[in-house]
Amino acid sequence: xxxxxxxxxxHTAQKLIRLHGYNSMxxxxxxxxxxxxxPSLYNHIKSKEELLKTTCFEMADxxxxxxxxxxxxxxxxxxxxxxxxxxxxxxxTSNLDMAHVFLHEWKYLSEPYLSEFIVLRxxxxxxxxxxxxxxxxxxxxxEIDTKFAVLTILSSLNWIIEWYKPEGSMLPQEVAExxxxxxxxxxxxxxxxx
Amino acid sequence: xxxxxxxxxxHTAQKLIRLHGYNSMxxxxxxxxxxxxxPSLYNHIKSKEELLKTTCFEMADxxxxxxxxxxxxxxxxxxxxxxxxxxxxxxxTSNLDMAHVFLHEWKYLSEPYLSEFIVLRxxxxxxxxxxxxxxxxxxxxxEIDTKFAVLTILSSLNWIIEWYKPEGSMLPQEVAExxxxxxxxxxxxxxxxx
DNA sequence: CCTACCGATCGGTAGG
DNA sequence: CCTACCGATCGGTAGG
Numbered sequence: 001x002x003x004x005x006x007x008x009x010x011h012t013a014q015k016l017i018r019l020h021g022y023n024s025m026x027x028x029x030x031x032x033x034x035x036x037x038x039p040s041l042y043n044h045i046k047s048k049e050e051l052l053k054t055t056c057f058e059m060a061d062x063x064x065x066x067x068x069x070x071x072x073x074x075x076x077x078x079x080x081x082x083x084x085x086x087x088x089x090x091x092x093t094s095n096l097d098m099a100h101v102f103l104h105e106w107k108y109l110s111e112p113y114l115s116e117f118i119v120l121r122x123x124x125x126x127x128x129x130x131x132x133x134x135x136x137x138x139x140x141x142x143e144i145d146t147k148f149a150v151l152t153i154l155s156s157l158n159w160i161i162e163w164y165k166p167e168g169s170m171l172p173q174e175v176a177e178x179x180x181x182x183x184x185x186x187x188x189x190x191x192x193x194x
Numbered sequence: 195x196x197x198x199x200x201x202x203x204x205h206t207a208q209k210l211i212r213l214h215g216y217n218s219m220x221x222x223x224x225x226x227x228x229x230x231x232x233p234s235l236y237n238h239i240k241s242k243e244e245l246l247k248t249t250c251f252e253m254a255d256x257x258x259x260x261x262x263x264x265x266x267x268x269x270x271x272x273x274x275x276x277x278x279x280x281x282x283x284x285x286x287t288s289n290l291d292m293a294h295v296f297l298h299e300w301k302y303l304s305e306p307y308l309s310e311f312i313v314l315r316x317x318x319x320x321x322x323x324x325x326x327x328x329x330x331x332x333x334x335x336x337e338i339d340t341k342f343a344v345l346t347i348l349s350s351l352n353w354i355i356e357w358y359k360p361e362g363s364m365l366p367q368e369v370a371e372x373x374x375x376x377x378x379x380x381x382x383x384x385x386x387x388x
Numbered sequence: 389c390c391t392a393c394c395g396a397t398c399g400g401t402a403g404g
Numbered sequence: 405c406c407t408a409c410c411g412a413t414c415g416g417t418a419g420g
Contacts, residue, residue: 021302023217027399039400040405048399078382104298108215132381141381145372151357152350152376159349178339182346186380187326187335188272221415233416234389242415 006044009034013051014097022052022105052105053113059102060120062091067127077135078184084131085183086176088157092164093172099161125150153183200238203228207245208291216246216299246299247307253296254314256285261321271329272378278325279377280370282351286358287366293355319344347377 012033016025027048031038045051066087070080092099106117128150135141160175206227210219221242225232239245260281264274286293300311322344329335354369 021215021217023215024302026397028397037406039402039407042400043405081381108218135381140383142383144376144381148372149376149381151353152373153381155353156346156350159345163345178342179346182338182343182380184380184382186376186378187275187329187338187343187347188378189334189336190384220413222413231390233391233418236416237389 009041009044010051010054011097014055014095014101017051017055017105018097018100022101022108049110049113052101052109055098055101056106056109056113056117057120059091059098060117060124063088063124064120064127066091067124071127071130077131077138077140080131081135081184082176082180084128085153085157085180086173088154089160089176089179090172092158092161093166093175096161096164096166103158103161125154128153156183203235203238204245204248205291208249208289208295211245211249211299212291212294216295216302243304243307246295246303249292249295250300250303250307250311251314253285253292254311254318257282257318258314258321260285261318265321265324271325271332271334274325275329275378276370276374278322279347279351279374280367282348283354283370283373284366286352286355287360287369290355290358290360297352297355319348322347350377 009030013025013030016030016033019025020029027041028038031041034041067084070083070087073080073083075083106121107114109117129146132141132144132146132149136143136146157179160179164170164175203224207219207224210224210227213219214223221235222232225235228235261278264277264281267274267277269277300315301308303311323340326335326338326340326343330337330340351373354373358364358369
């Protein structure tokens, strides 16, 4: 797996940003982690914010592309939701550093990138809302506050980066199945009498 | 509603920390918001970190106290869970600035406060786990990965500070009911045939 | 609550 | 990729 020096800089930055936060990671920290002097970083990137920008928008792109694929397939809403959840978790777990930056550090983007980013985030949420609405129309899902449901679902998905360990025994697919089941059926035992 | 000058400093700091992040809020910003010069702040507080420390530990105390009360009452697990959820949401929504600091900025605490804080957080999660375990024993809840369930529940609760508007039409109690229902019963329509 | 000021550190540039 | 260095800003102190 070869990577250019620029990619090495970006990946190391993502790791440090996750560890210390964007504002607490200094370019001198980053340079030190790479074994070079701070001014040398600027041969590979233009500014500190470029590190943030690149990461946030690449992640947004991955999420949106994955969701578009799901929506293009002619499945029912439950299947679509399960696939969307699985994709979301796979993207998160396959790069936890990037995922942290995408989820928690985007707010330090400056304009106009901040506004652009928020548009992409909203578009992604909109994709989830469409799945829920379809499910209601198909009679599969309860009639529910859709926006509320999507925010609840995404928040429970996003939390996994706080505890997921790639070297642990749980595969992303298993996490996805457990979460799908929880979201679809809830905690309560199904009663036979209704 | 009277408040000491120190409390005024702390509340203003919480607001600015939520807005910009702990590391991006400078003591000069804070002083300016209060209409004084930066060095004057140190007549009311000892250090910048004291602002963070005070907020994080006061919130932790509120959460733990509320959960202890729920567990002292002799209800069944579903009732306990509903009450715990309602309390959690009331604490979050009654001070969104503090809640943000508690949820997202605690990681910038330095030792030994960081470790102490994590102990309190774990204790709170443990309280939720006990409710879930009780529910399983009572035959009310599915047998489930308890740690997984608690993290999922708390993450969906905590997300509300990202969108909740106190001036909006939704009361904390309504939010709590919707979330309780979602967590207990899930998204899927109950089937009559099993 | 202020003025005056400290050493440390920040992101980034010039020039090689 | 380096040395040398910039102006700006940081949290905080001394002394009143």
